[in-house]
Amino acid sequence: MTPAGEDYLMRIYVLSGEGREPVRIKELSEDLRVSPSSASRMATAMSARGLVNFRRYGYITLTEDGRELGEYLVRRRRVLIRFITALRGDRDADAEADAAEHCLFRDTVRAMEVFLDHWDGGENGCGGE
Numbered sequence: 001m002t003p004a005g006e007d008y009l010m011r012i013y014v015l016s017g018e019g020r021e022p023v024r025i026k027e028l029s030e031d032l033r034v035s036p037s038s039a040s041r042m043a044t045a046m047s048a049r050g051l052v053n054f055r056r057y058g059y060i061t062l063t064e065d066g067r068e069l070g071e072y073l074v075r076r077r078r079v080l081i082r083f084i085t086a087l088r089g090d091r092d093a094d095a096e097a098d099a100a101e102h103c104l105f106r107d108t109v110r111a112m113e114v115f116l117d118h119w120d121g122g123e124n125g126c127g128g129e
Helices: 003-015 025-032 036-048 064-088 093-103 106-119
Strands: 052-054 059-062
Touching: 003 025, 003 036, 003 059, 003 064, 003 093, 025 036, 036 052, 059 064, 064 093, 064 106
Parallel strands: none
Antiparallel strands: 052 059
């Protein structure tokens, strides 16, 4: 999937409340600051890949595969922002995550999570245990 496709899928996942609600093309296009026709073309392409259900002028809903990938894309972004912030503070962490997130392998994201959980005491404050 292209970086743009990943961005669209991640936003659909977030806008849908983690895959629970349908998303309108207008809502997606406004969120991504693209034209409705661009959002519709991408939704059609994602539908052909089995990631969303979409009919022209209709709602977008995630398939199970789309929901799983969307969840991973959101997690990957959060891990990357957390990692950048741990290294040098939150200065530009979001912008840097935008530039780098599409280049990471799943194993790298998982390794970053493990590292961060041990390094900063874990999200639950129990040393990641």
